[in-house]
Amino acid sequence: MRKKLAVDMDNVIVDIENHWINIYEKKYGVKIQKEDLLGIPEEEGFPDPVAARALIYEPGFFRTAPAMPGAVEALMKLQTRYDLYIVSAAMEFPNSLKEKHDWLAAYCPFISWKNIIFCGDKSVVVTDYLIDDHLKNLDYTKATPILFTASHNVHVQKHTRVNNWQEVLDLLMKD
């Protein structure tokens, strides 16, 4: 029986981090380095965390973010072996619901609407694996948790870690 694989969107298949840095620079003329975000909640690495947070709520923020390197190709491969579900805590940002749907339709048209889940608490979504960048999701899942590296989680010492999509494939497509 095929196993069920749940994959988060932000900072896992969508490159929110670089997108956020670029938009902040475009709006405020200050380019921060990715190193400034290491090991802290994301917006706190920006000179003005409140202004940084406000950017997320602007129309288009999620729809215009780029894909993580190798993510789309890897998802296509994973789908040959797993029942693949996209599981995003999109409910926190209601304006992102349609944008995230449209992003997936554009970048991952091979993923059916039946396999997309927008939620808040991911603990009631039960799959065999969950790839996510946040402990608030990984610590409470019934799935085997896989931590996808993002700046904010570099100091985390638990869960199997993957640093990029090639490492996901090495882990889940081996043998």
Next chain:
Amino acid sequence: MRKKLAVDMDNVIVDIENHWINIYEKKYGVKIQKEDLLGIPEEEGFPDPVAARALIYEPGFFRTAPAMPGAVEALMKLQTRYDLYIVSAAMEFPNSLKEKHDWLAAYCPFISWKNIIFCGDKSVVVTDYLIDDHLKNLDYTKATPILFTASHNVHVQKHTRVNNWQEVLDLLMKD
């Protein structure tokens, strides 16, 4: 430990059926009776099923639907005993995502965004109970299925049936 209760939106907490009949009449001047919808897929009870189906895709359709009688009050009561989740297959109608979110914010502000799930296939959402009007959800859930009566399911002979929200309370709040 509190049990988890998942509740569908359309035809369970939102009165889509009467709303659809009213909008069809307003647009096409023909009022069908609820009896015309008994035991058949919903749109097939309308004189022009294609036109009826198109109404669902019009902006505002989901946001302006009324609540089912007694639904909101019952959900408030159920929340005192259960971890309540709203689980809607909203992904089939991408334009409904924000509208369904806004509907819940307006009618059920006591339900946290963390407890709202918009999905396609509900089988990966695992709770103790699922109240739904569709066999495509109830037949594949790991939860105890509870069939909420809607015109299209009146002939269904399986699952525990509830005909209204008082019957839900009688079933789930007893003792």
